[in-house]
Amino acid sequence: MDGKNIVKKDAGSVEATRSIRKAVPLVDIYENDDEILLHAEMPGVRKDDIMVNIDNGRLTLSGTRLLGKQGAAEWEEFGDVEYQRAFSVPQTIDIEKVKAELKDGMLALHLPKSEAAKPRMVEITAG
């Protein structure tokens, strides 16, 4: 087979899709009896640009930072980025009560456990 035929060219498509750089945010994960708490570093990401999605035991975090045109750069070490990360979460998370807050470029995600999943003290009755 001629090498030229291996790659099929779709003639005439002038796609100008610029995908922005993807990065993995650093996270801390804590747990207590009531909830799982996740901290993720997302410097420069605004509240409205963060998406948290929980579906079928899979938690996906996504935050986009668009700095825009800033002027003549002397140096540039960071730019537009999309922070992306996915986790498996137990089915016992009460999705209705999930809370998220953003402070100083750090996302705090509270994943409360459903009542049935909380540890319970069993009382022993004297018989």
Place this chain on the structure above:
Amino acid sequence: MFVRIGDLDRMFGTMGLFRDRLGTVFEDFDRSFGSAYDWTATGTFPRTNLYDKGDHFELTAELPGIAKADVHVKIQGNYLEISGTKKVHVPEGYSVHRTERGDSTFTRSLTLPADVDSAKVSASIKDGLLVLTMPKSEAAKPRQISIG
């Protein structure tokens, strides 16, 4: 050979994709060692951008989760030093599953392209980004020269 813009664009797009993938691999690799064995160049935290805006410089730095009080900025002439500490508090009563962020202290010294007026520098932190606005000193400002 006739190269169309679309082909070139696609080629760069593919290269970008490859770079992203490789970047992810490296990041995963770094992370697997934890912050105690940080292989990445430590001298480059925080990462900064510097923009020349005519009469002033604007420097932005990534400082996620770092409180205002824990950051110190020192300026003298064209020398700039950003230092501070990053404290990670484990919330009371929680057990730890995973820590990637870790405590650290950092110092970064930068040389600006021109002297700045240190008295007029202003700094703010928003969403984990430090923004320093540094007016250039009179001698370094651009000047309109009229031709006589």
